[in-house]
Amino acid sequence: MAVFTPVSQDELQEWLNHYDAGTLQGMSPISSGIENTNYFVTTSAGQFVLTLFEKLSFDDLPYYLHLMAHLAERQVPCPRPVANKTGQLITLLCGKPASLVSRLAGISQMHPTSEHCRNFGQQVAQLHLGALDYPTRQSNPRGPEWWVNTAQKIRPFLSTDQRHLLSSELTFQSTHRFDNLPRGPIHADLFRDNVLFEGDRVSGIIDFYFAGHDAWLYDLAIVVNDWCMTSEATLDPVRVNALLDAYQKHRPLAPGEAQAWPAMLRAGALRFWLSRLFDLYLPRSGELLHPHDPMWFERILRHHKDSEIRWAL
Amino acid sequence: MAVFTPVSQDELQEWLNHYDAGTLQGMSPISSGIENTNYFVTTSAGQFVLTLFEKLSFDDLPYYLHLMAHLAERQVPCPRPVANKTGQLITLLCGKPASLVSRLAGISQMHPTSEHCRNFGQQVAQLHLGALDYPTRQSNPRGPEWWVNTAQKIRPFLSTDQRHLLSSELTFQSTHRFDNLPRGPIHADLFRDNVLFEGDRVSGIIDFYFAGHDAWLYDLAIVVNDWCMTSEATLDPVRVNALLDAYQKHRPLAPGEAQAWPAMLRAGALRFWLSRLFDLYLPRSGELLHPHDPMWFERILRHHKDSEIRWAL
Numbered sequence: 001m002a003v004f005t006p007v008s009q010d011e012l013q014e015w016l017n018h019y020d021a022g023t024l025q026g027m028s029p030i031s032s033g034i035e036n037t038n039y040f041v042t043t044s045a046g047q048f049v050l051t052l053f054e055k056l057s058f059d060d061l062p063y064y065l066h067l068m069a070h071l072a073e074r075q076v077p078c079p080r081p082v083a084n085k086t087g088q089l090i091t092l093l094c095g096k097p098a099s100l101v102s103r104l105a106g107i108s109q110m111h112p113t114s115e116h117c118r119n120f121g122q123q124v125a126q127l128h129l130g131a132l133d134y135p136t137r138q139s140n141p142r143g144p145e146w147w148v149n150t151a152q153k154i155r156p157f158l159s160t161d162q163r164h165l166l167s168s169e170l171t172f173q174s175t176h177r178f179d180n181l182p183r184g185p186i187h188a189d190l191f192r193d194n195v196l197f198e199g200d201r202v203s204g205i206i207d208f209y210f211a212g213h214d215a216w217l218y219d220l221a222i223v224v225n226d227w228c229m230t231s232e233a234t235l236d237p238v239r240v241n242a243l244l245d246a247y248q249k250h251r252p253l254a255p256g257e258a259q260a261w262p263a264m265l266r267a268g269a270l271r272f273w274l275s276r277l278f279d280l281y282l283p284r285s286g287e288l289l290h291p292h293d294p295m296w297f298e299r300i301l302r303h304h305k306d307s308e309i310r311w312a313l
Numbered sequence: 314m315a316v317f318t319p320v321s322q323d324e325l326q327e328w329l330n331h332y333d334a335g336t337l338q339g340m341s342p343i344s345s346g347i348e349n350t351n352y353f354v355t356t357s358a359g360q361f362v363l364t365l366f367e368k369l370s371f372d373d374l375p376y377y378l379h380l381m382a383h384l385a386e387r388q389v390p391c392p393r394p395v396a397n398k399t400g401q402l403i404t405l406l407c408g409k410p411a412s413l414v415s416r417l418a419g420i421s422q423m424h425p426t427s428e429h430c431r432n433f434g435q436q437v438a439q440l441h442l443g444a445l446d447y448p449t450r451q452s453n454p455r456g457p458e459w460w461v462n463t464a465q466k467i468r469p470f471l472s473t474d475q476r477h478l479l480s481s482e483l484t485f486q487s488t489h490r491f492d493n494l495p496r497g498p499i500h501a502d503l504f505r506d507n508v509l510f511e512g513d514r515v516s517g518i519i520d521f522y523f524a525g526h527d528a529w530l531y532d533l534a535i536v537v538n539d540w541c542m543t544s545e546a547t548l549d550p551v552r553v554n555a556l557l558d559a560y561q562k563h564r565p566l567a568p569g570e571a572q573a574w575p576a577m578l579r580a581g582a583l584r585f586w587l588s589r590l591f592d593l594y595l596p597r598s599g600e601l602l603h604p605h606d607p608m609w610f611e612r613i614l615r616h617h618k619d620s621e622i623r624w625a626l
Contacts (some may be wrong), residue, residue: 004342109608
């Protein structure tokens, strides 16, 4: 994590006095997460997650917290932010913007079966449809403009071969913008570790802090690139079809989306290839013990590029 | 993490005064790790990892720290513990046993190719051979006795089918003890995230806190169960062979080991199925945000059991 902010029981109880969330019974720091400080908090009223935002500012946060509240009201299983006694979702704790949200049960499925993919695909559609009437709009902070800026920064660290791949992909993507595809608020980071299951059922979708307005198909490409890969960086058609079929039961794809799919899979791989290169070569002041390997998404990108996949959507 | 211990720059500098490790230039908490508090530490003398042990005691630690020092002297790329001015590897910091070790470069390969497996297999052999003359002996703390005790604790949470699998596997393993197989100190937790690479080359092997004396083949089974699986919980023969061939260039397997291999693969899967069930159903006071899914190792165990695999060792 960039910074970890220690919070004492006394500081937390004092902060909780401004909430109708019971009296503090226990707290425990959470070791996951690289952008924020997180604690599990148990009170007489239930179980919560406390987040102190180490990088996002007071101005950034309402979009994400209100989106979670909006979705939770529409039965999407995401954390429900708790407002304080004056109705605020974000307040100061230990000098940092902080929020309290409901804690969700379940565990991540790092090795999803087609049944997990089916149930998750359905939830992705519910998330997209549920967010459609969310009134605030924020563009995707990791969109094409960010790709181009980030590519400039990491280019010096790449091999000739990688530079060529990156340049040609940016050119390809610049000629494949899909401004007319159906869109709305997307999660944009629906990796397996951001989804919780109880058995085969999705019990939680967490970590909305990359959300923004973009093509729904882009969200699906990010999902498929993480949930449906074999260990050889190729797509597993069984899981892809399970996920997309379940999604389409609730939100059938438009004809233009089927056409855009191969380019979107590449766009989804490009975005994470770039961010992992950036985290590896240009780490910020606080660091991960082991940054993710960028090579994985380079392989996925090459796979998509070479195989010109056209799934029967 | 169970507990995270905040350490101030002043506290750390005061502690470092007892070491010949330069003056403190920076420190940053590490979010990985569930058993200990870890910081990256930069001094005028180099880069280090500071660990405060939250569960292991002063009595437990010498075995692990001296094993790392022993291996580092034998060119195994593991963290090298730094002794203080009076020669101690473990001293108190903020009331906790603490150690300073060299920080290793590299990143984990969560999607290893056969080339990664080849290079890692060679290092596993070097680790086994290098540890052979380590003078202290400690039995593997997660061996058969622990399996049986843990099985009793988690049995109430299992389905009938799982109980049956567990009972029959414990019975099978009790009739397949391999006390005569070659052995020595083993790492016993050589998962992909405990190994660092620079390119294809192994640059680090970390986290020795499950090490103990056991059959070398058991260590190999744990490795293969993590490094060589497909997304369908089956073994990938290409990676298995790359890893074992490279291992055998330095430490050829004995005839009895080839015979024991199928049972060892099952033993390796059983051990992590049990610990993940335990972490899921009986979490300790401090918790992981998302415990690992025990189902993955249940699938691996069933795969080994069903397929009666006999790799050409």
